Amino acid sequence: MGAGHGHKLHFHGHSVIHRAPAHVKLLALVGFMLTVVATPQDWYAVFAAYAVVLLTVVAASRVPPLYLARRMVIEVPFVMFALLVPFVAAGPRTDVLGVSLSEPGLVAAGALLMKGTLGVLASLTLAATTEPGDVLRGLQRLRMPEPLVQIMGFMIRYLDVVTGEMARMLTAMRSRGCNPRSPRHWPTLARSLGALFIRSYERGERVHLAMLSRGYDGTIPR
Amino acid sequence: MSTPVLDVRGLAYAYPDGHQALFGVDLHVHEGERVALLGPNGAGKTTLVLHLNGILTAGAGAVSVSGLPVAGDNLQEIRRRVGIVFQDPDDQLFLGTVRQDVAFGPANLGLKGEALERRVRHALDLVGMADFVDRPPHHLSFGQRRRVAVATVLAMEPEILVLDEPSSNLDPASRRELADILRSLDVTVLMVTHDLPYAYELCPRSVVLSDGVVVADGTTYDVLTDDALMAAHRLELPFGFDPRVMGARP
Numbered sequence: 001m002g003a004g005h006g007h008k009l010h011f012h013g014h015s016v017i018h019r020a021p022a023h024v025k026l027l028a029l030v031g032f033m034l035t036v037v038a039t040p041q042d043w044y045a046v047f048a049a050y051a052v053v054l055l056t057v058v059a060a061s062r063v064p065p066l067y068l069a070r071r072m073v074i075e076v077p078f079v080m081f082a083l084l085v086p087f088v089a090a091g092p093r094t095d096v097l098g099v100s101l102s103e104p105g106l107v108a109a110g111a112l113l114m115k116g117t118l119g120v121l122a123s124l125t126l127a128a129t130t131e132p133g134d135v136l137r138g139l140q141r142l143r144m145p146e147p148l149v150q151i152m153g154f155m156i157r158y159l160d161v162v163t164g165e166m167a168r169m170l171t172a173m174r175s176r177g178c179n180p181r182s183p184r185h186w187p188t189l190a191r192s193l194g195a196l197f198i199r200s201y202e203r204g205e206r207v208h209l210a211m212l213s214r215g216y217d218g219t220i221p222r
Numbered sequence: 223m224s225t226p227v228l229d230v231r232g233l234a235y236a237y238p239d240g241h242q243a244l245f246g247v248d249l250h251v252h253e254g255e256r257v258a259l260l261g262p263n264g265a266g267k268t269t270l271v272l273h274l275n276g277i278l279t280a281g282a283g284a285v286s287v288s289g290l291p292v293a294g295d296n297l298q299e300i301r302r303r304v305g306i307v308f309q310d311p312d313d314q315l316f317l318g319t320v321r322q323d324v325a326f327g328p329a330n331l332g333l334k335g336e337a338l339e340r341r342v343r344h345a346l347d348l349v350g351m352a353d354f355v356d357r358p359p360h361h362l363s364f365g366q367r368r369r370v371a372v373a374t375v376l377a378m379e380p381e382i383l384v385l386d387e388p389s390s391n392l393d394p395a396s397r398r399e400l401a402d403i404l405r406s407l408d409v410t411v412l413m414v415t416h417d418l419p420y421a422y423e424l425c426p427r428s429v430v431l432s433d434g435v436v437v438a439d440g441t442t443y444d445v446l447t448d449d450a451l452m453a454a455h456r457l458e459l460p461f462g463f464d465p466r467v468m469g470a471r472p
Binding site for chain 2 (some may be wrong): 132133153154155156157158160161172206207210212213214215216217220221
């Protein structure tokens with residue numbers, strides 16, 4: 001898509017990684033993820049090797065590490081889950097600082113953290129080095145079914161419109177003395193999200209009408 | 223008289239929920255005319271517009287465009303002939319770049335390669351947006367998006383351009399720029415609007431739709447200065463605007 005007007009996850013650059021064809025990057029990402037997930041959880045040296053490979057790619061992309069690190073907060077819910085595992089898992093237990101933890105639980109949590117972190121970092125690297133439009137064209141070249149590619153294209157196009165609408169609704173709520181962060185106002189927030197859903201649905205219908213009006217017949221010419 | 227570009231006869235329509243929006247509308251627009259379609263909210267203006275290119279199908283009556291009836295097999299050709307510019311440009315610009323959006327219509331008509339690119343360039347030149355061809359639409363200002371929305375339709379080389387509230391949400395400069403563009407186009411125009419000064423500025427003829435029927439059809443000056451008609455159909459001149467004390471139309 002347009003040069004220099006990327007998405008929030010995109011970091012503008014001209015490195016080898018940026019210039020690599022999108023479908024190659026997509027295949028590499030999927031291959032890497034499958035390999036990581038399939039690796040037995042106690043092969044620590046192999047995980048270290050994966051991390052080195054990934055960090056080399058990140059370095060080659062010249063995307064600042066801090067840029068990626070800040071976006072990795074998306075992983076936090078999984079981290080919380082991983083931290084819970086040693087407390088609740090069954091099996092032989094061991095004492096760490098006086099707290100009884102499950103040994104298999106510790107191993108599982110470690111593996112979950114490693115695999116999750118590698119996956120998130122690899123995906124963020126793809127997003128940082130590839131414009132959303134190129135990802136779509138890459139998927140198309142990989143023969144992803146046309147309707148799915150179209151749906152993803154609309155998602156990218158309307159993400160800003162819908163989040164903008166949501167931000168305006170929240171501003172309007174705040175202006176009338178409601179704090180969307182306070183649990184007391186969550187019912188109101190939920191209703192406004194419902195309204196947002198309906199508005200987006202209706203917009204979808206209007207977009208469809210506008211497409212039909214210009215002779216849409218099921219395929220989007222690119 | 224020649225075949226009208228737009229010929230609506232006895233058009234009636236009820237929505238699936240039973241709400242009847244149109245009760246026998248007659249409207250003829252001839253080549254080269256610029257006609258304003260005026261009417262209060264809920265008069266059925268948008269419903270009428272959606273019949274002009276076959277998005278809605280008439281319950282009774284008929285619509286034809288340059289002699290071609292709006293029905294079944296003709297829809298693709300009808301949608302080329304009737305270019306509708308919707309009120310919200312975000313509904314009309316749904317692709318990644320201005321070029322892709324303007325190319326969408328003509329590409330659906332089968333244009334490719336060099337011919338398609340020429341069509342896109344020409345349409346964008348007409349609205350003065352040629353420099354923005356590689357920009358994503360959501361990074362443009364509202365006025366620019368409205369102009370690109372007009373270009374997406376001009377690229378199909380329509381016989382009639384139908385605009386739904388073209389001046390809504392525009393600042394005065396964007397509003398004037400759009401008026402200049404519309405005046406410069408060599409195309410028949412039907413403009414749905416509440417903006418009476420805009421209608422007076424651009425359209426020699428006005429049609430008033432109220433409660434699903436055409437209640438007046440005449441020169442814009444006559445319609446806007448008929449106080450009884452205006453009052454009866456919830457039309458009001460904005461403060462400070464009165465065609466009677468203005469000079470000739472620009």
